[in-house]
Amino acid sequence: MSGIREERHRMRVGVFQFPGSSNITENYKYIIRAIEEAAENKVRILVFQECAACGYPPVETPEIENIDFELLNSVIIKVRLLAKENDMYIALGTIRKESSKYYNSLLLINSDGDVIGNYDKRILWGWDLDNFTKGNTQGIYEIDNIKVGFRICYEVKFPESFRELFKSNVELCFVSFCDVLENDSTERYNIIKSALVTRALENTMNVISVNSISKYQTAPTVVINFNGNIVDEAPRNQEYMIVYDYKSPVINFKTKGQIQNSLELLGSTRGLVQDGMEVS
Template sequence: MKFALLQFPISAQSTENHEQIKRAIFEAKRDGADVLVTQECALSGYPPIEIGAVADIDFELQDAAFNQIVDLVKHTQITVFLGLIRKFGDKAANSVAIIKPSGEVFYYDKRALWGWDAENFDVGNDFNGVVEIQRIRVGVRICYEIRFPEYFRELYKEQVDVAIVSLCDVQQEFDANRYSIIKSHLVTRAIENVFTVISVNSTTFEQTAPTAVIDKQGNLVVEAERNKKSITYFDYEKTEHGFGAKGCVTYSNKLLGL
């Protein structure tokens, strides 16, 4: 199964973000991808870093753009993991919309809400973020959740093959130490859960987390060029666990009482 990892700088004009995502879907389709993954809040921008506030979002305009993307997914038959801020009632959630080729949409809402997130976002549903695509189980988590192994243990229990992490982890100045720490989180989540981890980060400012692919042994398979708008491709093939991975599974199951 071929993944396309889209990283790009957010525009103050939401219509430009929409156009970039549409172009990426067409490009991914042309290049034979089955799945397109975007960064956190790719359609709306992540406030207050990339846009000022949730109140700055024209949700009527965004909903129209989102519906066009759903139609495009149905046309191209590519599954899309799309970061956005969604409204439910008078509240908002930081979500990844999983748009399937049938047009069906599932929303995974960020649960690790701290600081600004806690003041502005809520969790609107209890969807666990796991879908099946071509018999491959794929789960999604959002940004700050990478810090907590418990969120990824949930995916392990769901027998996920690939975990996607959608990020907006950027700063005005590069922080090599932070970049290294978050990359190490990605590696650890892959090794301890014996699954492939795919991360996609924004390029609006200096990236402090990578757009990358880590395999279940903890090997860095793919890493996009830092701070550059790009689509990076990765061909995933499900393989049998090796000796070390079987040991991880054996003791993980024992410790988790599975």
């Protein structure tokens, strides 16, 4: 058998990088512009950077306690309306507040304008521990029959986090970053890009990332296919949108071997996919 999965599903995706800040109103202007551009390009899902709506603390917004959550929630309502108007899914980086707890979150809004999930960052260290509570969901959703996963910034350094997606048969993963520095570091940029390539290759999964440009970018906005090839990459430190036509890949003999051996090593009961159905 030459392949175990035919090309079944397609989805036009967009990722947009912009200079996030503590100014929620200004961030919203960028978000509106991105949604308009995405709509013109018939994007089905648009994904934003980490904490895009309010700025990442303390890099882009000084104190989490000073965030105007009433204003932030009003912006989210407007984004939901825009998602519905444009028949578009939107994954918006934001901060969620529940009682006295804060979560570094990707808010997933469907094309009816409904919030269908929050992926709250689970692997925390440094500033994240200072500000946030760990999430407890896997960040896996199905959009137009495509299983999609979400991860946030620091989590790219943990293969286990992406193996979780692999075991759940996720074929497309978005990674949202706010990874920026006052002083440029192409070395760090290339290290993180290499990590993204590895996560794609080892999990036979397409990986698409998006990063802020509030300072020097030290992680890329990039599209990487399941073979680890870079398909598209945004120019560093410039406002930019990548639009990419994603297709569920054909799994050929070579890739089947990689998947099958990985499943055996992981002791996973997940089946291979053939004609849209999992088979053992």
